Amino acid sequence: MTLPSIPLAGVIGDPIAHSKSPKLHGHWLRKYGLTGHYVPLEVEAADLRSVLKAMPRMGFVGANVTLPHKERVMEYVDQVTDRATLIGAVNTLIFRNDGTILGDNTDGYGFIENLRQGAPDWEASAGPAVVLGAGGAARAIIASLLDAGVPEILLTNRTRVRAEKLREDFGARVSVVEWVQAGNILEKAATLVNTTSLGMTGKPELRVPLDGLHSQTVVTDLVYTPMRTPLLEFAAERGCVTVDGLGMLLHQAVPGFERWFGRRPVVDDETRQAILS
Numbered sequence: 540m541t542l543p544s545i546p547l548a549g550v551i552g553d554p555i556a557h558s559k560s561p562k563l564h565g566h567w568l569r570k571y572g573l574t575g576h577y578v579p580l581e582v583e584a585a586d587l588r589s590v591l592k593a594m595p596r597m598g599f600v601g602a603n604v605t606l607p608h609k610e611r612v613m614e615y616v617d618q619v620t621d622r623a624t625l626i627g628a629v630n631t632l633i634f635r636n637d638g639t640i641l642g643d644n645t646d647g648y649g650f651i652e653n654l655r656q657g658a659p660d661w662e663a664s665a666g667p668a669v670v671l672g673a674g675g676a677a678r679a680i681i682a683s684l685l686d687a688g689v690p691e692i693l694l695t696n697r698t699r700v701r702a703e704k705l706r707e708d709f710g711a712r713v714s715v716v717e718w719v720q721a722g723n724i725l726e727k728a729a730t731l732v733n734t735t736s737l738g739m740t741g742k743p744e745l746r747v748p749l750d751g752l753h754s755q756t757v758v759t760d761l762v763y764t765p766m767r768t769p770l771l772e773f774a775a776e777r778g779c780v781t782v783d784g785l786g787m788l789l790h791q792a793v794p795g796f797e798r799w800f801g802r803r804p805v806v807d808d809e810t811r812q813a814i815l816s
């Protein structure tokens with residue numbers, strides 16, 4: 540297979556109209572004056588395998604994968620990176636010249652890069668991280684926090700069994716705390732991460748009592764609609780450094796864009812504005 544003269548990439552999901560990825564990659568392609576296109580691809584689960592087979596022949600060099608295909612797609616790729624295996628999901632595909640497909644997961648990378656950019660003094664080794672939520676996104680967050688060197692993760696989730704499963708998978712540096720006790724562990728947190736959907740527009744509020752939060756805790760929220768969630772507002776009033784969730788979405792896209800279009804894009808205010816406009 541020869542390299543396409545106009546590289547194509549896209550995001551595969553169902554539904555896909557809401558995805559911000561086409562806007563983001565389109566912005567970078569224009570900004571850097573690169574040849575290529577990035578398109579939304581609405582693909583039903585039943586068609587996933589055949590679509591993936593056809594894409595390289597149509598000039599696609601790769602794709603992002605979003606809900607509901609992030610786990611299923613692992614069956615259809617030839618190789619999965621270690622970090623994607625650990626997370627148990629793939630969000631980035633690379634169609635290689637030899638016709639094989641590599642599946643990667645850049646969510647944890649995006650999370651840590653966003654944290655480092657938004658809180659430059661953040662140090663993984665500073666102390667325990669409290670993680671709220673044990674859904675799909677939490678796996679990438681826990682994997683990346685442990686990889687970065689966080690000594691201990693205190694994990695709490697409404698449905699305890701989901702948190703227990705993550706503790707089993709990630710080992711002794713993760714401890715599970717009852718959801719009703721969440722407020723009582725905040726004083727131990729060097730880092731606090733909300734990975735639940737609570738606080739998102741249209742979802743219930745996050746009702747964890749936040750009185751125990753102290754000003755040295757770095758607080759980040761995966762929810763980015765609204766950008767300043769009530770958790771981040773409260774934490775900022777406490778004097779905490781806060782990091783919103785939009786940056787994670789932007790940073791997770793960097794490795795794919797670089798691989799497909801040959802230029803490492805910078806995540807800056809202009810990138811944020813391009814997505815929000």
Ligand code: NAP
Pocket residue numbers: 671672673674675676677696697698701734735736737739743760761762763784785787788789
């Ligand atoms: P998910 O798999 O559906 O998990 C949802 C989580 O929220 C679970 O821990 C769930 O607890 C908890 N939750 C939901 N309703 C609750 C309630 N009423 N009370 C207590 N806990 C509740 O979703 P996900 O994929 O992990 O995504 C979670 C959030 O992260 C979403 O808002 C998503 O948009 C955001 N996200 C952002 C980025 C980014 O780039 N910034 C990336 C990925 C995800 P149970 O287990 O008890 O149901």
